[in-house]
Structures are given as C-alpha cells and as structure tokens.
Amino acid sequence: MKTDGGSDAAKRRAGERAAEEIENGFVVGLGTGSTTAHAIRAIGRAIDDGLDIRGIPTSFQARQLALAVGIPLTSLDTVDGIDLAIDGADRVVDAPDATAHGALIKGGGAAHAREKLVDTAADRFVVVADPSKLTDRLERSVPVEVLPDAHTVVADRLAELGGEATLRAAEQKDGPVVTDNGNLVLDCEFGPIDDPDGLATRLSGLPGVVEHGLFVGVADATYVGTDDGVDVRRY
Amino acid sequence: MKTDGGSDAAKRRAGERAAEEIENGFVVGLGTGSTTAHAIRAIGRAIDDGLDIRGIPTSFQARQLALAVGIPLTSLDTVDGIDLAIDGADRVVDAPDATAHGALIKGGGAAHAREKLVDTAADRFVVVADPSKLTDRLERSVPVEVLPDAHTVVADRLAELGGEATLRAAEQKDGPVVTDNGNLVLDCEFGPIDDPDGLATRLSGLPGVVEHGLFVGVADATYVGTDDGVDVRRY
Amino acid sequence: MKTDGGSDAAKRRAGERAAEEIENGFVVGLGTGSTTAHAIRAIGRAIDDGLDIRGIPTSFQARQLALAVGIPLTSLDTVDGIDLAIDGADRVVDAPDATAHGALIKGGGAAHAREKLVDTAADRFVVVADPSKLTDRLERSVPVEVLPDAHTVVADRLAELGGEATLRAAEQKDGPVVTDNGNLVLDCEFGPIDDPDGLATRLSGLPGVVEHGLFVGVADATYVGTDDGVDVRRY
Amino acid sequence: MKTDGGSDAAKRRAGERAAEEIENGFVVGLGTGSTTAHAIRAIGRAIDDGLDIRGIPTSFQARQLALAVGIPLTSLDTVDGIDLAIDGADRVVDAPDATAHGALIKGGGAAHAREKLVDTAADRFVVVADPSKLTDRLERSVPVEVLPDAHTVVADRLAELGGEATLRAAEQKDGPVVTDNGNLVLDCEFGPIDDPDGLATRLSGLPGVVEHGLFVGVADATYVGTDDGVDVRRY
The missing domain is CATH 3.40.50.1360 (Rossmann fold)
Structure with a gap:
C-alpha cells in the first residue's frame, strides 16, 4: 500500500x-x-x-x-x-x-x-x-490502524460503513505488517469517498481503531x- | 481510579x-x-x-x-x-x-x-x-487511553475541551500505569458532563487517543x- | 531474510x-x-x-x-x-x-x-x-529480536562478539520490520558459527535481546x- | 515488590x-x-x-x-x-x-x-x-520480565530451577502490572541464591524471558x- x-x-x-x-x-x-x-x-x-x-x-x-x-x-x-x-x-x-x-x-x-x-x-x-x-476525489483505500485483537471486529464494522477491509500482509516477516505502535493495519476500500469528514468521524468512533489515514x-x-x-x- | x-x-x-x-x-x-x-x-x-x-x-x-x-x-x-x-x-x-x-x-x-x-x-x-x-449526571473523571508518546499532546487537547488530565500513576511499578495494550491512561476531569455523546465524539477524534471511557x-x-x-x- | x-x-x-x-x-x-x-x-x-x-x-x-x-x-x-x-x-x-x-x-x-x-x-x-x-555448518545470519530502544546498543555488543548486525527493513511499511511482539529484528552475520551453543548463551545474556534465532x-x-x-x- | x-x-x-x-x-x-x-x-x-x-x-x-x-x-x-x-x-x-x-x-x-x-x-x-x-546473601525474589503469552510457561521453567513465581498484580489497573515495554513481571522466590551468576545465565536462556533482575x-x-x-x- x-x-x-x-x-x-x-x-x-x-x-x-x-x-x-x-x-x-x-x-x-x-x-x-x-x-x-x-x-x-x-x-x-x-x-x-x-x-x-x-x-x-x-x-x-x-x-x-x-x-x-x-x-x-x-x-x-x-x-x-x-x-x-x-x-x-x-x-x-x-x-x-x-x-x-x-x-x-x-x-x-x-x-x-x-x-x-x-x-x-x-x-x-x-x-x-x-x-x-x-x-x-478520494478513491484510494484508507489505512486503519487497529488493536491486534480487534482486526476482525473492526473489519465487520467497516463493512457496515460500506468498506472492504484487507489486513495488510508483510513481506519481510511472516504474517501481517505490525506498526511502530505494535498494532495492525486494515486497508479499507470505500470506493469514492464523497464525505471524508463524515467518514473520518465515523472511523474514529469505532472501538478498536487506533487511528485512520483520513486527514x-x-x-x-x-x-x-x-x-x-x-x-x-x-x- | x-x-x-x-x-x-x-x-x-x-x-x-x-x-x-x-x-x-x-x-x-x-x-x-x-x-x-x-x-x-x-x-x-x-x-x-x-x-x-x-x-x-x-x-x-x-x-x-x-x-x-x-x-x-x-x-x-x-x-x-x-x-x-x-x-x-x-x-x-x-x-x-x-x-x-x-x-x-x-x-x-x-x-x-x-x-x-x-x-x-x-x-x-x-x-x-x-x-x-x-x-x-456524569461528573467522574474519564479515563482516556493514549499512545505513550502522545500523553502530553492529548493532555493539551483535553484542556482545550475543558478537561484537566492527570497521567495515572502505578503503585506496583515505578512510573505510570501501562495498559494491557502497552499504552498510558490520562484520567480527565471535565466537571459535570452535560453532553456525553458529543464529548465522546470529540475524544474519539483526538489524535493519540486509543479509546476513552465514555460508553x-x-x-x-x-x-x-x-x-x-x-x-x-x-x- | x-x-x-x-x-x-x-x-x-x-x-x-x-x-x-x-x-x-x-x-x-x-x-x-x-x-x-x-x-x-x-x-x-x-x-x-x-x-x-x-x-x-x-x-x-x-x-x-x-x-x-x-x-x-x-x-x-x-x-x-x-x-x-x-x-x-x-x-x-x-x-x-x-x-x-x-x-x-x-x-x-x-x-x-x-x-x-x-x-x-x-x-x-x-x-x-x-x-x-x-x-x-551454520553460516546464515542469525535473527535477533531486540527491544526497540536497544537496537544500536545490541548491535555494538554483537560486533564485540564478531557479528555484523543489520536492522531488518520492512517493505509494506516505512522503516523497520516490527515483530508480533512490537520489537525490532537485527540480522547478524557471524560467518561460520562453530560453537552455536556457546553463541546462543552469549546472545541470550545480552541486555536488550528478547530472543535470538539459534535453536x-x-x-x-x-x-x-x-x-x-x-x-x-x-x- | x-x-x-x-x-x-x-x-x-x-x-x-x-x-x-x-x-x-x-x-x-x-x-x-x-x-x-x-x-x-x-x-x-x-x-x-x-x-x-x-x-x-x-x-x-x-x-x-x-x-x-x-x-x-x-x-x-x-x-x-x-x-x-x-x-x-x-x-x-x-x-x-x-x-x-x-x-x-x-x-x-x-x-x-x-x-x-x-x-x-x-x-x-x-x-x-x-x-x-x-x-x-541474596534472598529476595527476583523480578523476571516475560512476554505476555509466556508467563505460565516461564513459571513452569522457573519451578524447575527451584523458584516459585508469582505474577505481579497491579493496584491502579485491573489485572497484572504491565511494564513500560508492554510485558508482564513474575516475581520469583528462589530462597538463598548461592550462585547468582549461574542463575542469571539460566534465566537469560529461558524462552519467553525478556530480562531478569539479577545484575x-x-x-x-x-x-x-x-x-x-x-x-x-x-x-
């Protein structure tokens, strides 16, 4: 990504x-x-x-x-x-x-x-x-940093918001990318994002989300x- | 706390x-x-x-x-x-x-x-x-879990929202309480909280906040x- | 690696x-x-x-x-x-x-x-x-998981043991690979390892080392x- | 402790x-x-x-x-x-x-x-x-920092070394003390420690041990x- x-x-x-x-x-x-x-x-x-x-x-x-x-x-x-x-x-x-x-x-x-x-x-x-x-227009997938245990629950919530989330895989280690904070990253495709501000608020409010990539x-x-x-x- | x-x-x-x-x-x-x-x-x-x-x-x-x-x-x-x-x-x-x-x-x-x-x-x-x-009426301090590097910045943001934040100190280790996720906790006094829903949204949107205690x-x-x-x- | x-x-x-x-x-x-x-x-x-x-x-x-x-x-x-x-x-x-x-x-x-x-x-x-x-004969570099703050100090200690350590870089994130435990990895070239047991003991004893790859x-x-x-x- | x-x-x-x-x-x-x-x-x-x-x-x-x-x-x-x-x-x-x-x-x-x-x-x-x-003579319990998933396995290994390990409980959070590195602490009673150097080497070699308190x-x-x-x- x-x-x-x-x-x-x-x-x-x-x-x-x-x-x-x-x-x-x-x-x-x-x-x-x-x-x-x-x-x-x-x-x-x-x-x-x-x-x-x-x-x-x-x-x-x-x-x-x-x-x-x-x-x-x-x-x-x-x-x-x-x-x-x-x-x-x-x-x-x-x-x-x-x-x-x-x-x-x-x-x-x-x-x-x-x-x-x-x-x-x-x-x-x-x-x-x-x-x-x-x-x-924003169409790129949005990276969402999540607590490790939360990745499946957050992926379900993202689907309810219209997004399709993929756990980011690593290449130089087995399994997923781990962030500098020790968490995981879901890359979430929403298609065209017409209301980035509204989406940002909803993403921030999801339990298990540490931070998302909408600024x-x-x-x-x-x-x-x-x-x-x-x-x-x-x- | x-x-x-x-x-x-x-x-x-x-x-x-x-x-x-x-x-x-x-x-x-x-x-x-x-x-x-x-x-x-x-x-x-x-x-x-x-x-x-x-x-x-x-x-x-x-x-x-x-x-x-x-x-x-x-x-x-x-x-x-x-x-x-x-x-x-x-x-x-x-x-x-x-x-x-x-x-x-x-x-x-x-x-x-x-x-x-x-x-x-x-x-x-x-x-x-x-x-x-x-x-x-909610008057108790609100626990806010923050990324370790973020505690001073988040405390400043909380002050802008009318809260007075204290880094929670540990007793059985030196320094602050560390959560099961490896983060820190700010206990934030807002006085009476008249709009918990609005405050919850604002807390969730603060960079560096992992999760707050308003449900x-x-x-x-x-x-x-x-x-x-x-x-x-x-x- | x-x-x-x-x-x-x-x-x-x-x-x-x-x-x-x-x-x-x-x-x-x-x-x-x-x-x-x-x-x-x-x-x-x-x-x-x-x-x-x-x-x-x-x-x-x-x-x-x-x-x-x-x-x-x-x-x-x-x-x-x-x-x-x-x-x-x-x-x-x-x-x-x-x-x-x-x-x-x-x-x-x-x-x-x-x-x-x-x-x-x-x-x-x-x-x-x-x-x-x-x-x-073991000649491959040995992965050494280290606490994040320790990577330079451990690299110095590894050099004293005859090893040349490289911080493993990630591809799907910027910066280094972070392990599932939230730590970093030094890949350390020792050349031929004639005494793996002795080296293993020395590596385990280095402050900042979480675990090394010699079994x-x-x-x-x-x-x-x-x-x-x-x-x-x-x- | x-x-x-x-x-x-x-x-x-x-x-x-x-x-x-x-x-x-x-x-x-x-x-x-x-x-x-x-x-x-x-x-x-x-x-x-x-x-x-x-x-x-x-x-x-x-x-x-x-x-x-x-x-x-x-x-x-x-x-x-x-x-x-x-x-x-x-x-x-x-x-x-x-x-x-x-x-x-x-x-x-x-x-x-x-x-x-x-x-x-x-x-x-x-x-x-x-x-x-x-x-x-050293008789005090030895703090042993362990990866979170490892605490029971390490406690078993410590028992084999003659130690009785207790997971350190926190007071200002529920559950155990978490270290600044995000790990747990076993306090291990060995009775009188006659060979601290030998014990230190054995503790360092235990998988799951991040660091012990013998210097x-x-x-x-x-x-x-x-x-x-x-x-x-x-x-």
Whole structure:
C-alpha cells in the first residue's frame, strides 16, 4: 500500500521548498516517506550551514534518517509546541471548490497514527507531494490502524460503513505488517469517498481503531513538485 | 481510579442475575472488575452443572478468572458474533428523562479499550452494578487511553475541551500505569458532563487517543444489585 | 531474510509426514512458514475426518491459517503441556558427527521468540524442512529480536562478539520490520558459527535481546522432504 | 515488590554523592527509584549552575523527573556511549570475600530491562543505596520480565530451577502490572541464591524471558548513604 510513482526530481523540489520555510529556533515535525526524506536531507544540509532547529520524527524511519543527516532531535513531551510539520501524503484532494479541498489519505507507510499526532500538533502543517498524488476525489483505500485483537471486529464494522477491509500482509516477516505502535493495519476500500469528514468521524468512533489515514482539515498547504518548479496550494 | 464502595452482596446479586441470562451455546463477553467477577464465578458454576458456552474475556484479569473457574475461552477472530456481554461500570447515568440515560463511564481498571470492543460487538450488553455507581449526571473523571508518546499532546487537547488530565500513576511499578495494550491512561476531569455523546465524539477524534471511557448508547440494560434484590433498567 | 528455495512438493511431503504423528487428544504447537503451512493444512483435513486436537499457534500467521482450515485453538495459559510442536527452520545442521547436529537457525519470519517458547515447551519438537535448508555448518545470519530502544546498543555488543548486525527493513511499511511482539529484528552475520551453543548463551545474556534465532538442542527430529519421500533425522 | 525502608536522608546522601561524579560533557544514564531520584534532582540543580550534560533515562519515571528538573535528554541511538550510569537497587551483595560481591537484584519498579541495557552500556555504573539494601546473601525474589503469552510457561521453567513465581498484580489497573515495554513481571522466590551468576545465565536462556533482575558483575561501585555520610564500595 506504499505509493510509488511520481518522479524523484519532483519529490525533491517539493521537499526542498518546504525545508526553506524553516526558521532558526523552530521545532519541526519530520514526516515519513520518500518526498519528506528530501526535506529532511535539505534540513540536514541547512544545519551544517548553521541552522539551529530541533526535529520531532513521526516514525522510526524519519528518526533514523534525521539522525543520519545530523538533525538534533527532541520529543513531544519536551517541547511546548511544534512550529512546522512537513509530511507527505498518498492522496491530496485538489479541488478548490470541494469542501474536502486539501483533505489527505495517509498511512501507506503505516505511520499515520504518529504522523497525525505530530501534524495536528504543529502550528503549521505543509504537505509535500508530486502531481501523481493529486486527485479531485478520494478513491484510494484508507489505512486503519487497529488493536491486534480487534482486526476482525473492526473489519465487520467497516463493512457496515460500506468498506472492504484487507489486513495488510508483510513481506519481510511472516504474517501481517505490525506498526511502530505494535498494532495492525486494515486497508479499507470505500470506493469514492464523497464525505471524508463524515467518514473520518465515523472511523474514529469505532472501538478498536487506533487511528485512520483520513486527514481532513489538517493541512495548511501542499507544495506540489512539478517538472520545473513547485506549485503551492494554501487552505 | 478504581471504584470502591458498593456492598459485595449487592454486587453479587447483580452479577449472578446477569449470569442467569446466558443460554446454552452462547458466546459471552466477560467483563472486568469486582461486580463482573461474581458473574464469571456464577458462569463457572453453571458450566460445572452442564452449561455449554464459550467466553471472550475483556482483559487479562477477566481471562485469568475465567480460566480459574473453568470457562472455555475463545477469541474475537474465531467467532461470528457475541451473544451477550456482561460488564461493570464506574458510573451509570440513571435518569430516565435524560438523553444520556444508560450512558457509562468505564476505565477505572484501565481495560476500557478492549471492554468497548467486546461490549459493542455483542448482540446484547448488560451492565452489572451496585447502587453506588448510579448517578443522574456524569461528573467522574474519564479515563482516556493514549499512545505513550502522545500523553502530553492529548493532555493539551483535553484542556482545550475543558478537561484537566492527570497521567495515572502505578503503585506496583515505578512510573505510570501501562495498559494491557502497552499504552498510558490520562484520567480527565471535565466537571459535570452535560453532553456525553458529543464529548465522546470529540475524544474519539483526538489524535493519540486509543479509546476513552465514555460508553454512550452501548448498554442495553443495567442490573442494579440492591440490599434485597436486583433492579433492572432497560434502554 | 525469509528463506526461499526448496520445492513446494518437498515441503509438502515433510509437512504432511509430520502431521501424521499427531494423535487424538494432542495439543499441537503450530509453527510458522511455508513448510509448516503444509502440516497445518493436513491437520485441518484430518480434523475434517474426525481428529480431535487443539492447536497453539506460534505466530499471527499460523493462527490465521489454523483458523482458516478449522483447527480448534487454545493457548499456553490454558493447557498443561504441548504434546508435539511442528515448525520449520531456515537452516538445520545436518552433520551427525558434529556436536551441533540438529541445531537450527530460525527467525526469517521474525516469529522466533514465540516459536522458541512453544517449541521448547513441547514434549516433542519435529522440524519440517526441504533439503535446501540442510547444512553441515551454520553460516546464515542469525535473527535477533531486540527491544526497540536497544537496537544500536545490541548491535555494538554483537560486533564485540564478531557479528555484523543489520536492522531488518520492512517493505509494506516505512522503516523497520516490527515483530508480533512490537520489537525490532537485527540480522547478524557471524560467518561460520562453530560453537552455536556457546553463541546462543552469549546472545541470550545480552541486555536488550528478547530472543535470538539459534535453536540448539531443541529439536527432537527433522523431517526432510525429498523428491520422492521423507528422510528422517532423529536427535 | 517495590522496596521501602531506608531513611530518605541516607538515600539523599547517596544520590547526591553520585551526582558529584558527573563531569561537563558527560552522557549520564538516569536510573529509576527513590534513591536515584535524589541524584536526578541534584543533577538538575547542577545544570542550573552551568553543568552541561545530557541524560538517558532508564524508565518513563526517570524521564519525567529529568524533564521536570531541566535535564536535557538524549537517547541510546543518538550517542556513541554513556559515560556514567547512576541507578538504585533492591538488594546489593555486600560481602567482600564472596564471588558475588556487588551483585544486585533490581526490578522492584519493573524497569530492570531498560535499566540493565543502560547500566551495562555505561563506561561506569554507580549504584546508589541505603544500608537497608545491603545483604551478605541474596534472598529476595527476583523480578523476571516475560512476554505476555509466556508467563505460565516461564513459571513452569522457573519451578524447575527451584523458584516459585508469582505474577505481579497491579493496584491502579485491573489485572497484572504491565511494564513500560508492554510485558508482564513474575516475581520469583528462589530462597538463598548461592550462585547468582549461574542463575542469571539460566534465566537469560529461558524462552519467553525478556530480562531478569539479577545484575552480576555489572556495578563498578556502590555508594551507601548512612546517617552521617557515604560509604563507598568499589568492585
């Protein structure tokens, strides 16, 4: 369920542009995935040039990359707030006239619980993406992190909401993917999602659900890397 | 945050009465706490007398007691459904004219995530309680299970909702209580809770929250053990 | 680090032969992996034909397969013992004159902590394998499950023991593989392992290590599926 | 199983004396418990006076106290090493002629897995204690952290080693104590432990055991707070 596609050059442009937003003294939420990785590497270079910031990773992957490029890390229980979060997305609603403009689907990397925690805690949350992630209507499966014992019950509840859930299988271990929180992931196909906000509320209310991948009203902007620049959407 | 009070005789009456509802062939959700324990022991005696049921525990504690009294256990991923769940509560709204009649606060035993999963999955959910748990208005602190890294961020969000959150401290280990799911518990004082349903929706939507202790519209009945019998509330 | 190779027909012969060892009333440990899966399916067919046993899965994967083929499951805290465990291996020392004859490397599927728990608790542990798993000397990397915070410290300790450790990366999530227990896996190359028993003791003693994939003196027999039959090694 | 006893003044003397060992630039392992808490508070005051160090907590409790007193924190995956660890103990063998001189029992606070990881990773590990912790022979129960599914099997293995294991019950939640790692604790009575090193090796080798509370050959010194000073044992 990890998204591929999108040229690396476009991803890099988006990531590097977002990194330019960081100011001295910032606490920065560091997202997960290949586009955000470009932002993290750019931040590392800026730190080499004297930028003084602290990062809060959204995942084990982001943590390791941040350490590798020399970003000083801190943690949610240590800071008063997060100035800026930079994170990727699997889908971004790009339909200015739609109420869901700027809504996201995340969770292809199974890190969406901590991503949502960090991204919503930030004063400003910038999505970085390439054009392959833009859509005028959400149709992609929604990752839903569930308590291990809950996966069958939640799958039944998702079916009642019109979704078809599949337990995400791992490749480098036997059995299912286990998240950094020790939970499982149901990838749920709803077909076209016309009311992401309503669906998000219903998913959050399901017992056994730890977090779902619908991010509605969370992003402040999306930076879309293109062949020759960066298009900016502000919400 | 575990509730005491309530005579053991009253708890026993409620628990044993609920156990009488169980029919041959049932799959039964087995709740947590001292009142439900009376139901579990009564089920064990009925099994000795030939009752054929299978139990699904809501917690490690319930599991151990069920094994001790000889209840055959099964699991959520094995059964098609749960016929009846019997569980306790820390508070039960007992105000027939209120919209929140039958709403519960649970989580004093930190097992409310799995309790809500099992209790809502049951065709019928019977609460067992003694009169000390009844209230015409919810004023007790609400237990909120949170991902370990999230406790400070969630506490900030709870403050925005008018709540004062305290990380529950353990006594038999250093540091906080850790739940059976490996998470932490914030006990959150909201003062009188006039709209439990609305608060429940807002709590469920907070990133980092795994489950909260408000059970609104979940119970089908409450069996209240008294000095000389059992009063039944049906919702 | 999951092992491939070995014909499916050979794996099937080994798995089905092991399943024939099961007697009515047995509690059976159900291993993880593709060869053991043949045993589990054979057990499911025998149950359809009237065999009365209960299974204890060694992993989430084994649990799901066992449920799919109709094996009644129980759990370690419910039974007095395990009569027989059937499990696969990534490598089996097949050198009758060596002290390590019958030693195994397991953990390619990251389930070795629970596998070792179940396999050692069994009265009899039968390994099922195809010839590609046999070796006269252990040279394969050893999976080491570690507490998440411990991975760098344990990697340093492994280096002192002559091993080169790599944190196992996931494919269907970002970042590392997380085990069913919520931990991480270091795959550690030691070169040829001349003293598996001594290495096993040293690995077990390392703080932060939950379990390693060396199984020395645990197997009672290995059933090796071949092109036209099953070779049995007894230890 | 948490140890009480020992005057607070004696504990304070030991903790503060250990804190004096810290030099500018140190990475310091911060232990768990009431005696170490005095060291952590002393370090906080020294930081107010200009000391420049970073701490690595051994538990959630140590982390929270360190944050409260203003100690900058780092993590095991960020540093190259730990210069000094300061930690408490439930028992310290104080018998200069015994081979086990300086052996410890830890784990009363259920934090011993991470404590052992940090304490053994340190260049120097100083135990802080009051005289009530000293003993010429280890007789106290040994805390053993186990994977949740393993507790009955491990208890059986411990019985074979001559120990009587009890699953540690919680007070502020229903059911057992759950550790910061999400596991359970067996407190195991062995009677007098004549060969702590041998027992430690056997406990480490038991499948399902995450970590035990015997620390043999780990401590470099014990600072014993007395009525009027600090006695130092060096090993």
